[in-house]
Amino acid sequence: MSILRSRPVLRWLVPVAAGVAVIGGGAAVGTFAAEAEPSLPPRTAAQLLVDLQTSSLEGLSGTVVQRADLGLPPLVGLLPGNDLTALLSGTHTLRVWYSGPDRQRVALVDTLGQRDIIRNGRDVWTWESRGNTARHRALGEATGTAKPDATPSLPATPREAADLALGAIDPSTEVSVGRSATVAGRDAYELVLAPRDRDSLVHQLRIAIDAKQHVPLRFEVLAAGSDQPAFEMAFTQVDYRRPDADQFAFNPPPGVRVTEESAERPTTGRPAPVAPGRDPQVRTVGDGWTTVLVARVDAASGQKPAVAAPGQKSTAAPDADLSKLLGGLPRVSGDWGSGRLLTGKLFSVLLTDDGRVLAGAVTPERLYQVARG
Numbered sequence: 001m002s003i004l005r006s007r008p009v010l011r012w013l014v015p016v017a018a019g020v021a022v023i024g025g026g027a028a029v030g031t032f033a034a035e036a037e038p039s040l041p042p043r044t045a046a047q048l049l050v051d052l053q054t055s056s057l058e059g060l061s062g063t064v065v066q067r068a069d070l071g072l073p074p075l076v077g078l079l080p081g082n083d084l085t086a087l088l089s090g091t092h093t094l095r096v097w098y099s100g101p102d103r104q105r106v107a108l109v110d111t112l113g114q115r116d117i118i119r120n121g122r123d124v125w126t127w128e129s130r131g132n133t134a135r136h137r138a139l140g141e142a143t144g145t146a147k148p149d150a151t152p153s154l155p156a157t158p159r160e161a162a163d164l165a166l167g168a169i170d171p172s173t174e175v176s177v178g179r180s181a182t183v184a185g186r187d188a189y190e191l192v193l194a195p196r197d198r199d200s201l202v203h204q205l206r207i208a209i210d211a212k213q214h215v216p217l218r219f220e221v222l223a224a225g226s227d228q229p230a231f232e233m234a235f236t237q238v239d240y241r242r243p244d245a246d247q248f249a250f251n252p253p254p255g256v257r258v259t260e261e262s263a264e265r266p267t268t269g270r271p272a273p274v275a276p277g278r279d280p281q282v283r284t285v286g287d288g289w290t291t292v293l294v295a296r297v298d299a300a301s302g303q304k305p306a307v308a309a310p311g312q313k314s315t316a317a318p319d320a321d322l323s324k325l326l327g328g329l330p331r332v333s334g335d336w337g338s339g340r341l342l343t344g345k346l347f348s349v350l351l352t353d354d355g356r357v358l359a360g361a362v363t364p365e366r367l368y369q370v371a372r373g
Contacts, residue, residue: 055214059242183217195289223345336371
């Protein structure tokens, strides 16, 4: 079982900056400052894994910086909405508070306003200062099922990536101890996970773990052929005292428009993703680091977006943006067929002319191999 899946506190803390992807754009900050390597007693990778499993945390507050440089083409900016593009590029900073599994808060302040997500017991609030709008959802009583996460998420968020990484410790993964570090003024060990399969675009995952509190303080993903993180998040300031209860109380500002949502409705306003294997149009090939997701999508088959009638408001803008994006991608072909290819430092996406989408943290050659089969 994944360490993060079995330890909800850790699962929330490691990638808490993933909330930026849902909250939106952020304020630019400087790069993480390099600090001298501290001298720490030796610990093995196995000991660090035990530290993660046995750690307990009553409270935490701090500042997190998240930065992504995935080497994506400018055309990705044509995608509708800013949720995904905020995660895939740029630098973002936010404040976080944690006081147990039912009291959590993430707040982002940028040049255009503030956005908050607050979990306080059964109440989940999201608030955006620019429109002075808020959404409220009351979680249902415990029925034996897992409680919904208070933190926002998107498919393939850093939280999910970290969970997968720690859950993938098997013969396909090389586990080692890296150099000690100082993160947010705290001495930390570094746990390093590296895929053995050369088809993976991931070179290493590095997790800096507080030497005393055993809490992950920094998470980095390095792409193959690079010694600089393509994605990283780290605390720049951290305090392990339990935050005051007032931090989790949402007091609506004057004039705020509040939308009440049902307990079943996700706070992101999007339908929950369908797990591969439950949808006959979605399947996975392979396992571990070189897993490839294969789906059939109508938009990938070249179908033209609908055009609104005169005098009517068009609802096909996202389709038009997607068509423009696809048209700007390079064409590729082989004995598997033909299509277009989107590549970044950490993933590849192949959109075939026969309506398939293949994606993974793998080389294009791996996608072609799967498409051929």
